[in-house]
Amino acid sequence: MRPQKVLDKEIIIGLTQVFRSRGYEGASLQELSEATGLKKASLYHRFPNGKQQMADAVLNYINEWVNDNVFQALLNNDFEPKIRLKNGLSQIRTLYDGGNNTCVFRALSMQAGIELFEEQINKGMNEWLSTFKKIGVALNFKPQEAEQKAMQVLIEIQGSLIVTKGLGDITIFENTLKNIEHHYLKA
Amino acid sequence: MRPQKVLDKEIIIGLTQVFRSRGYEGASLQELSEATGLKKASLYHRFPNGKQQMADAVLNYINEWVNDNVFQALLNNDFEPKIRLKNGLSQIRTLYDGGNNTCVFRALSMQAGIELFEEQINKGMNEWLSTFKKIGVALNFKPQEAEQKAMQVLIEIQGSLIVTKGLGDITIFENTLKNIEHHYLKA
DNA sequence: GTCTATAGCTAGATAGAC
């Protein structure tokens, strides 16, 4: 693993903004350069394998962020399950900026992207599933029910982000987060 | 409206395949040419405004297909509501080839695409919502419930397609269609 | 480690023969 200087994180954040909004093919080196404040040649110094390595770093960064924030909140045994769920959903709200951001999985899973990043996207989604299964079990659902609920959560989050974008209405995303909470807590 | 020769439809189908799998920026004129069997210059003869007009035609084509098949099945008063729902979902299965196809709305709603096609995507999604609201009302849900259910359907279809792609498992899409049917018929 | 400059290529788009 490369050593993480302070500046590195700022670069990754810039790359993330571009890839998540434009997708893999839509993200040009020029725009990546502008978003990071590094000239193209400097980006290639940091990422010798070019654009693919940059997108790869973005996926790793988001994966870490989700682990450290979303999953950490959901699994933190200092709180009771209901609170953990609320906190986890709150982190998800932050991750997608209340519905304004698109999901990196979505952005990088069109044809060209999925061919390059299939493994990471696959692994990432499975981690969402297994973590939400755990919170379901903690909330006293049977393992099989918890598994189904986890899949439902993943689908609803992804779907609501697409519909939010298509209709230009972030209340759709917000309502979906509320519905997810209710589905877990009412039964 | 341009006169629709037989060949025109084949061209649109080729364009659709490319745009839906690669997105707007990912679809190159070369690939569009290969998929349609027309050289680039010939494509420009048919679509003087270039790539944007081609994607526009794809959106119109899919919109028509959905109207003639999905919505027609859902609204056809020759059948009772339960049957209409089943038939509509069956058409949706065809539209997305059982989960193998991505949705054109999704493919064309990344940054570059949404800027160009916002209006059509917005309109298209709203037609899904209003049609599914109608089938909900026909199944005796209150208008407000029917509206919520319609939104839920749109979200679940879009989300399941994303997750299906990300996990490479078309049973996810199939299960979602089954769940949608149950949600309408059990209550 | 960052930059300017540029290579090599492919993109979208046109001109003009047939």
Add this chain to the structure above:
DNA sequence: GTCTATCTAGCTATAGAC
């Protein structure tokens, strides 16, 4: 209406000065 040939601009990527 379709084609070959070509234009320009933008792309990813690299060379080499500092």
